[in-house]
Every structure is written in structure tokens, then in C-alpha cells.
Amino acid sequence: MLQLYSYFRSSAAYRLRIALHLKGLAFDTVPVHLLKGGGEQLQSAYRAINPAGLVPALQCDSNGSGSGHTVTLTQSLAIMEYLEETHPQPPLLPADALGRARVRALTLTVACDIHPLNNLRVLTYLSGELHASGDARNAWARHWMALGFAALEEHLAHSPATGLCSHGDTPTMADCCVVPQVFNAQRFHLDLAPYPTLVRIAQHCEALPAFIAAHPAQQPDAA
Ligand SMILES: N[C@@H](CCC(=O)N[C@@H](CS)C(=O)NCC(=O)O)C(=O)O
DSSP: OOOEEOOOOOOOHHHHHHHHHHTTEEEEEEEEEGGGGGGGGGGGGTTTTOOTTOOOOOOOTTTTSSOEEEEESSSSSHHHHHHHHHHHHHHOOSSHHHHHHHHHHEEEEEEEEGGGGGGGHHEEEEEESSSSHHHHHHHHHHHHHHHHHHHHHHHHHHOOTSSSSSSTSSSSHHHHHHHHHHHHHTTOOOOOOOOHHHHHHHHHHSHHHHHHHHHHGGSSOOO
């Protein structure tokens, strides 16, 4: 059985939960509380699993049949690519190379250009080491999300490849990343009115069973 080290509100873990549910893969959730006791992700027990001290991590069997040895995978995008290669159905990447490049670009806009700037450790550093106020810290988070969302909106609103989902009418890796980032933006009270296409896509996806099952509120460690 796959073991997902996860925190209910972690958007990187949320991406992976969506991908696992879309592919119909059963997994056990191992909660890692990012705040309790200074953060379980930073303690030695979890660092032995992922030295980076970040969730998610996915443990699986090396040959997929249960007869191999346990392997730990990290980095949500690398794990999604692994799932795509080992469980191609339903596909989370388009069949054509141009389509795959587009989906990966949307995915990376979230995962590289938005999310890292708003990660817990960055926000903690801002308030701790740089003495930023709570308001300043939240303004920082909203600023970088707004910049990234503007780029996504511009692309999604004007591309004929956009459908009910970010690419066509069925979810791809891009949606696995967009939906958690929109959830995160709502937590930070970012005004989403300037991003109607992004919101429409997120709302469509959020109503699908895999996305419902992956939602933070549905997780065993939901506070
Ligand atoms: N690039 C990594 C990012 C992982 C990541 O930043 N996870 C966050 C939660 S969304 C985390 O564990 N943060 C803990 C911390 O900042 O201390 C991935 O995609 O897996």
C-alpha cells in the first residue's frame, strides 16, 4: 500500500492526493503536523524520510507488486510524473508533446513561481528573522499569488486549449496544482475577481469526486 506523508492544508500534498485519487490508487495517509511542536517535518523522525523537511513524501514498493523494497519519493511534481509513468490511466498529461509542454508550464507556474514564495518556512522567516508583521507577511503572500495568478489567467483565458479544465475537459497535472493554490489564496483572502477563468476551472474541478476526496477538510488530520 502506498503511504503518503501529508499535512491536510499543505498544497503540495493536496496536489498529490488529487493525482492519487484521479488515478484510483489507494493510499494510507501518514499525517505530519507542520505546526505542532515547532513542526514535525523538522524533527529527526521525519527528516529520516525526507531530509528536506517538507511534505509530501510517498513511500512505495520498488517494483510495485509488494515484493520489492520500500522506496521514498519526494517532490510533488516528480511523484506525479512517476505515477503517470507507472499508472498511465487515466492520463494526467496530454497525448501530444505541445499539450504536455503547456500542461507542464501551467504546473510549473504554480509550483515554481508561486508556491515557494508562500511556503510556511518562508513566511516564518519573514516574521521571525525579518520581524515582518502579520499584515506584512500576508501582503507578501497575496502579492506573489496575485502576480502568478495574473499570468495564469492571461494564459488560460486566451488559449483555445483551455476547456472545462486547464487543458481540455479532463483534469491534468495543471489542475492538480491550480486547485490547491486557489484554496491557499482563499485562506489568505486574495481577491479572486480578477481571475475569472482560473476560478471557473477551480470550481469545476472541485466538484469532481477525486478533488472532493483530496480536499483538506476530508483528511484524517483535518483540524
Ligand atoms: N517543491 C516541493 C514543495 C514542498 C513544500 O514546500 N511543502 C510544504 C507544505 S505545502 C512544507 O512541507 N512546508 C514545511 C515548512 O515550510 O516548514 C514539492 O512540490 O513537493
